[in-house]
Amino acid sequence: MAIKDQIMADLKTAMKNKQQDRLRVLRSLKAKLLEREISERKEGEASLSDEQAIEVLMKAAKQRKESIEQFQEGGRDDLVASEKKELEIINSYLPEMLSEEEVREVARQKIEQLGARDMSDMGKVMGAMMQELKGKAEGSLVSKVVKEELS
Known part of the structure; x- marks a missing residue:
């Protein structure tokens, strides 16, 4: 199953199960994927490859990592925990990274x-x-x- 399709399916599941944190992250990812899809659109063709979806997810993960660093410097442990949860959800859709x-x-x-x-x-x-x-x-x-x- 394509990454985008998996995110959409998991979004529906999160809605049904009332998983608010997961739902918020998946909606954010969906928006970013749709934004990228629109920017890549050529003559009515509007689907992202898994490689393009991975780029979007990696960018989102990088943003979370930077936020975690900033919140740690500012002593905001509550926000650090929240960002770490979001990063964990995003990483679940990314392929295993090289060491x-x-x-x-x-x-x-x-x-x-x-x-x-x-x-x-x-x-x-x-x-x-x-x-x-x-x-x-x-x-x-x-x-x-x-x-x-x-x-």
């Missing part, structure tokens, strides 16, 4: 394959890495690993 060690292995292969030697080659390596790991790893992790490997 740092797996990303590091791919980075080493790409650096060798591209013949990169130092930080001046970072853009070239990052472009190739992000193309290969799109939807499988966060960009911040990939960037960190590539910097470490090129240093």
